[in-house]
Amino acid sequence: MDLTKYEKIFAQESGKYLKELEDLLMQVEKNLSNLGLWAEIHGKVHSIKGMARALSLNKISDLCHLMEEWCISFQQGKLMSSKAAVQTLFDGSELLGTLISKSGRLDSFGDQKAYDSLISLFQKIPPELSVTAPEPQPPPSPAYAQPMIKSIDYVRIRYSFIEELLGLTQEVQLLAKRFPSFSQDQMSSGLKNWVDHYTALMKVLYFQLTQLRLMPVGDFADMFRKSIRNMAKENDKNIDFEIIGGEIQADITLLERLREPLIHIFRNCIAHGIEPAEERTGKGKNAAGKITIEARSEKENLYIKIRDDGRGINKSPIMKYLQEKQNITDEEIADMSEEDIFDTILRTDFTSSLGATELSGRGIGMSVVAQSVDYLGGSLTISSKEDKGTEFSIKLPLSLSIIYAIIFSVGKYILAIPTLSINSIDRIDLSFAENPELYYDTRKLMGVTGEKSGYATVLSLRYTADNSAFTDGKSGLKLIVDNVIGNRPLMVLPVGELLSRIKLFSGIGIMENGDISILLDVDNLP
Structure with a gap:
């Protein structure tokens, strides 16, 4: 029997379990006595073992079995776990990933040596665990023992396959546009209705397929958790990782190109930004450092900020560079903004002009990060405060995004x-409207003849016309419109060169039915 099909399914499912296993190990590393977490870890390892046994992948099932015995000891409270034991389980998880990718084969001497070493280690009592723990309360039953079958919520498919489907859909749409035009006499009403229905369905299909290209920034950021944890251990530091705005969605292609730049920034934060635990406690900080990644979308841009709560950037080497290498006087430096001073770090010759010890590593290779961001059409800025931390802010053009928007008509437009920019939608009598200076007639803006009088539909904005912050629930500018169509999801694309010159529109929106709408940039209303 050909097992290739089942091995692919095993690899996909096991990859999911390994990701969940590593997340659980990172959690239990901070709470070693949590028996519930050990039960979940046991369940993940057991699931991989069961599938491996079914395919006679003995090396995988044997390793899982030994890892499982450790988990049972911790889960039942027979032995006390330790960080060394968790690290060994991490090593086992990584080796499982290697074995799964190679269908259970060990192709090199190095892989075989690593496997034999781990097997030998797992056959012993977990390190630093010679003392038997007190009898605990019965832990929750392992996840695998529960007789509950979950429905399939997700399937894994190749990103290239999505691109192929989108390409085919675009070709079909182009063919539909080339459909010859016929008069009413030449085409029956039934055929015309069929063609119209078919065209509408193709637009909906393309809209839905395009959403498959999007990925939540939170899922993308989660990919760095293990790397951050490993880099922190290499530098003997404890670091918490927080994600803000994880629900923001962005094009997978854009996020993929950000992987290397972000890894470099995280490495700088961990190795050179966040202080050792003793130094932090001496400053009145938490012993564990913190790295935060925050995402938000605004107009047609994606903003990603990475900040740490470390020692900040020492300005002295920057000043020295500006004075000695750029021949800038003290007076000129004093007139420079904080942003300009820190942007000096992004210059290609900055690192090579000063020693690594003088820089303490901060800034090494940051020019490469800036170049990578610039290649994506974005920009990188740095801000820092002594003993407060450093923030790296990346601004990128969104090639594709999905947002909810209030759709409305103004004349034929x-x-x-x-x-999120709308505070309320009201129907009011303009004759008795208070504060008439706050009302903005969109008909004049779009060149539609005829002035609204009597009752009108009004959109009250959360933002004021001068682009200030949120107005805390108070009405700001009020747009007079013809009709509100509804609150709809929009696939937003950047405006073209011609519309971008007007600076009145922030994007082109495609609705689910394929119709086009233009996003109004309320911050730039004349």
Whole structure:
């Protein structure tokens, strides 16, 4: 029997279990006595073992069995776990990943040596665990023992396959546009209805397929958790990792190109930004450092900020560089903004002009990061405060995003404003409207003849016309529109060169039915 098909399914499912296993190990590393977490870890390892046994992948099932015995000892409270034991389980998880990718084969002497070493280690009592723990309360039953079958919520497919489907859909749409035009006499009403229905369905299909190209920034950031944990251990530091705005979605291609730049930034934060535990406690900080990644989308841009709560950037080497290498006087430096001073780190010759010890490593290779971001059409800025930390802010153009927006009509034009920018939608009599200076007639803006009078639909914005912050629930500018179509998901694409010159529109929106709307940039209303 050909097992290739089943081995692919095993690899996909096991990859999911390994990711969950590593997440659980990172959690239990901070709470070693949590028996519930050990039960979940046991369940993940047991699931991989069961599938491996079914395919006679003995090396995988044997390793899982020994890892499972450790987990049972910790889960039942027979032995006390330790960070050394968790690290060994991490090593076992990594080796499982290697074995699964090679269908259970050990192709090199190095792999075989690592396997034999881990097997030998797992056959012993876990390190630093010679003392039997007190009898605990009965732990929760392992996840695998529960007789509950979950429904399939997700399937894994190749990203290239999504691109192929999108390409085919675009070709079909182009063919539909080339469909010859016929008069009413030449085409029956039934055929015309069929063609119209078919065209509408293709637009909906393309809209739905395009959403498959999007990935939550939170899922993308989760990919760095293990790397951050490993780099922290290499530098003998404890670091918490926080994700803000993880629900923001961005094009997978864009995020993929950010992997290397972000790894470099994280490495700088861990190795040179965040202080050792003793130094931190001496400053009144938590012993564990913190790295935060925050995402937000605004207009047609994606903003990603990475900040640490470390020692900040020492300005002295920067000043020395500006004085000695750029011949800038003290007076000129005093007139420079904080942003300009820290942007000096991004210059290609900055690192080579000063020693690594003088820089303490901060800034090494940051020019490469800036170049990578610039290649994506974005920008990188740095801000820092002594003993408060450093923030790296990346601004990128969104090639594709999905937002909810209020769709409305003004004359023959269909416009949209992001739902988050709308405070309320009202129907009022303009004759008795208070504060008439706050009302903005969109008909004049779009060149539509005829002035609104009597009752009108009004969109109250959360933002004021001068681009200030949120107005805390108070009404800001009020747009007079013809009709509100509804709150709809929009696939937002950048405006073209011609519309971008007007600076009135922030994007082109495609609705689920394929119709087009233009996103109004309320911050730039004339």
